[in-house]
Amino acid sequence: MRLDGQMQSQQQQDALLPRPRGALPRVCATLLVAGATGGLRFLSPQELLGWVALVTLMLTLGPLLHGLCLLPEEVLHHRHTRYRGRGLLGHVAPACGLCSGTLRAAGLAALLLYLAGDPLAKHGDTWKLLVLTAVFYTLLKSLVVLVPSEVEVSDLCEARKTNVAHGLAWSFYLGYLKLVLPHLDGSIEWFRSSHLTNGACWSHRSRRLFILVPLDASISHKLEDEDDNIRFYGNLPNHEMDRAGVRGRVYKHSVYTVLDQNGKGHECVVEYATPLLTLYRMSQESSSGFGEAERRQQVLLFYRTLQDILELSLECRNRYTLILLNDDRTDDPHFLSNAILRHLQQQEKEEFCLGPPAHQQTVCPARCGVGRPPGAPPVRGNWHNNPEPMSREPTLMISLEKPQPLKQPVENTDDYYGGK
Template identity: 70%
Template sequence: MMLRLKDQDALIPRPRGTLPTVAAAALAAITIGSVVFLSPERLFGWVAMVILILTLGPLLHGLCLLAEEMLNHSNTRYGGRRLLSHVLPACGLGGKTLLAAALAGLLLYLAGDPLPHKGLCWKLLILTSVLYALFKSLGVLGPSEVEVSDICEGRKMNVAHGLAWSFYLGYLRLVLPRLEDSIAAFRETHKTLWSRGSRKLIILIPINANISHKLEDEDDNIYFYDNLPNNEIDRAGVRGRVYKHSVYRVLDEHGKAHECVVEYATPLLTLYSMSQESSAGFGEPERRQQVLLFYRTLQEILEHSLECRNRYKLILLNDEPEDDPHLLSKVILRHLQQQEREEFCLTPPPQQEVAHPFIRTSSAPPNDCGHPEPMSREPTLMFSLEKPQPLKEPVEDTDHYRGKI
């Protein structure tokens, strides 16, 4: 079934916000305030030592990663690029971490040893940093699934992001600007009544990604009518690569047929096939998550695309089992009726011209929508060919009655 807008908002994952950062900042402020209240004289020393522990551990782990990258992957992964500009930042040895460690070391040197026993601070720093690098390499301190998901979504590294951009750049951006002309040519050859609301490409996105190649197999109220005229585009060395759309007729409850251009999102076939391959490491929960991310990403892309605006309709289909065998046709018809109403309300009816823009005879009815009457012709600019004349002084030409004194 088609999900309502409210249900979609509750189902589609939103981008993660800054709540973890705010919570961490609040926790740090409370802790530092407690340390200031209990022992303010050792605050700077404690802060410097903690910063050194948090920075020296990643630096040591970065050195371990650097040894692997330089010995085995410097040419294959980095192409012999410079050490400082590429390899070091890739291993986590960036300038920010080095600068933070240097400033913390300087602050600790100026503030003095915060621990009561001399030399205990540096022993603790070294031991903690070494154990951190060890546990990090063993995966004990690895990133959580939430962190990995946040990184992949933030850097557009998910499978869904790549499929959505490929679907847009390799297909939708090429065919949607030509869709209106294809429908117009189809109407001339087939002499069919094509409703205003069906002049868009309907893209079905089922959450389970299990789609059939023929819509009539899903619903017997839907049957194939014909294909739109082919669009031939030179693409990637292929001369006249063919792009086509299929026209289906959808029967309503009264048996009336409604023509529309509808298809499934083809990248879902890739997601479904990946979930069936054990070597892909892509199970059903991951597939469902990627389908929702695919829908969200594609929607964001198309909303900012001038070439595709008002030429498509994305329909997210729920994967819950339904007993209605004509559910898909009802979903499509519901969209067509909704689109028809929107187009009818947004498109003003044609108005006849009047004889004079300012005079309305009694037989002419007023405008029902409260808009002013249309002008008899398009407004034009009028230019005078006479030379500009200077301003004249005012002349008294009024006759006054002169009575007798």
């Protein structure tokens, strides 16, 4: 039942995360063009190439003419500030939409129209259609009537990784997680050794940084204010480093005790993803143009981007746990503690069971004391009659002795036959 609940929780989380957009729009457009050209070929096969060339020329002349309207503004007022005096053809013109692809498409369409013949040659109105299409496209584009849709803008920002969420995720990783997570295990080990008498128990999988990512970006500065089953336990030792001109900049983590339904405490290091404070503050400022709907979308992109970054990071591997918190949690006063316990128990079940499972016991080192050291003599007697709990994590023992050459085979056949 617990495994089914974990799978259901994972499915719900996957249902919240937006997937990258695929190629379905391009497939639909290709099918649409194939159907239209097929019908036109059936109705008037002799004029098909002429119509295709004419339409292509009309669709490319509009953007080219609009780019020519953008070019004077960029050259006269922004060439030195935005482009730092770069070349006109190499940087400024492509930025205005006068790229080589559009120019080549227009040139090929004009050549094809010349070779295939004008489908409107009988009326002599082709040039009127081309001119009117180009100038009206430029007018509608300048009046912000022909603008990219929200889906196109979102797809372009995600493809180029220019969303607010992408920048915040990379800043959170490079400016914080990559610096502190490699030292987390040592800090927890020191904290354990200094709090042995307080009854704190740390499992192997709980020695991670639990990063909370709420969908509504609502963050409380004290976790115990949100859930009374969470209690502040202490702070890990400060980690200091020189950073951006600040000598001895301090990085720290807080330890919390999370109580389960039986009142048993589980210690772990928990904190919110601090960049979500920026997203929340931006949604409260009218000048940012950032509403609640955009904030929720950016939180989901932040979670997905940070997850992708950390999965490829060797410095942070097995040192973190991302917890996505749904914003539909008003009816459960212990939603936060249950979410932490669910991830904590799930990770503890992933530990490998060493030794005979029928006789193995798992006892917290902090409550039972330190077990027999590695160099102590072995225990005499039957192991089953004197079971001993595992007192430390299994380690890889490497011998420091120099490798010895293999012994040469000794010929003893004469002695064997002689003895016989």
